[in-house]
Amino acid sequence: MSLVRADLAAVPAYVAGRTVPGAAKLASNEVTDPPLPSVVAAVAAAAATGNRYPDPAATALVTALAQRVGVDPERVAVGCGSVALCQQVVQVACSAGDEVVFAWQSFEAYPIVVRVAGAVPVPVPGGPDGEHDLDAMLAAVGPRTRVVFVCNPNNPTGTAVARERLHAFLDAVPEDVLVVLDEAYVEYVRGDRVVDGVALALAHPNLVLLRTFSKAYGLAGIRVGWSLSSPEVASALRKVSVPFAVSSLAQAAALACLEAADELLARTDAVVAARARLRDGLRELGHDVPATQTNFVWLPLGPDAVAFAEHCAAHGTIVRAFAGDGVRISVGTPAQDEALLAAARTFRP
Numbered sequence: 001m002s003l004v005r006a007d008l009a010a011v012p013a014y015v016a017g018r019t020v021p022g023a024a025k026l027a028s029n030e031v032t033d034p035p036l037p038s039v040v041a042a043v044a045a046a047a048a049t050g051n052r053y054p055d056p057a058a059t060a061l062v063t064a065l066a067q068r069v070g071v072d073p074e075r076v077a078v079g080c081g082s083v084a085l086c087q088q089v090v091q092v093a094c095s096a097g098d099e100v101v102f103a104w105q106s107f108e109a110y111p112i113v114v115r116v117a118g119a120v121p122v123p124v125p126g127g128p129d130g131e132h133d134l135d136a137m138l139a140a141v142g143p144r145t146r147v148v149f150v151c152n153p154n155n156p157t158g159t160a161v162a163r164e165r166l167h168a169f170l171d172a173v174p175e176d177v178l179v180v181l182d183e184a185y186v187e188y189v190r191g192d193r194v195v196d197g198v199a200l201a202l203a204h205p206n207l208v209l210l211r212t213f214s215k216a217y218g219l220a221g222i223r224v225g226w227s228l229s230s231p232e233v234a235s236a237l238r239k240v241s242v243p244f245a246v247s248s249l250a251q252a253a254a255l256a257c258l259e260a261a262d263e264l265l266a267r268t269d270a271v272v273a274a275r276a277r278l279r280d281g282l283r284e285l286g287h288d289v290p291a292t293q294t295n296f297v298w299l300p301l302g303p304d305a306v307a308f309a310e311h312c313a314a315h316g317t318i319v320r321a322f323a324g325d326g327v328r329i330s331v332g333t334p335a336q337d338e339a340l341l342a343a344a345r346t347f348r349p
């Protein structure tokens, strides 16, 4: 007899990027700089009242976020990272047996949160460049579909969909299906692939926009993300949250990051330049690397993915292998990126 649900055995565990002492970790799409001194000071100050529960409504943070993007605070919900909000969206929308559509390869957490909720994952293969095939995703929406995840730009392929195609997709999805626009990497998007997620969320009552402080804002270890949706959906997201999911330290850190937003967002330009160097370097070695709008590059190595990651690890760099598919490499410091390219140069499949 088992004490846990039988169907959990079939649910894969989330695989995090490995941390190896002495090795460069280019496996988790983290930024390389530690939080600003002002952010560390805000966390330390919050720690001094750590005997008290946090503000459960995260009022100051929600107000600051709503003001920043120009929306009513009722539309904003915060979570323990935006991955928690992915789980909450499925919880508010799905009963057992309902379907959730997403592209594949995409964010590994999607099939996990879907199956944990007792819902059914409907993965839709991406196009040749790892881009979402929005037409095929639309075609996969059926009578039991409650949620569609659009990861834009996509993790792990780095690609972003064309704006017009996203708009047409949102116009075509039935109004009673929630569309999650997961913009974890939005701060790294440049050029004609920039979309106005906030305007889209205001225009489409069935859209849930997800953002995170983990990537460009550099708070991956502190855990805070947020959503923008209709007030009705936001209130449901709050209802299913674990109480006090965003700690007072996380609330203080996020607020301090918003105070320093200009400085933190300016840093994304260096990442954008570095990702181009990384992509060019890998393409010079004959690799096929899709155009990336994120802080990582995708190497579609197929059966050589694991061997490549092991070769890099032996040369002091940890990258993230997706067995049989490819390798995701986060932008690091210039020296770390150079070391990665040097290792890639000596890789023989």
Ligand SMILES: *Cc1c(COP(=O)(O)O)cnc(C)c1O
Residues within 6 Å of the ligand: 029, 080, 081, 082, 083, 084, 107, 151, 154, 155, 182, 184, 211, 212, 213, 214, 215, 220, 223, 224, 225
């Ligand atoms: C990193 C990431 C997130 C958010 O992660 P949190 O640390 O939980 O905020 C969400 N979606 C995608 C696609 C990501 O890569």
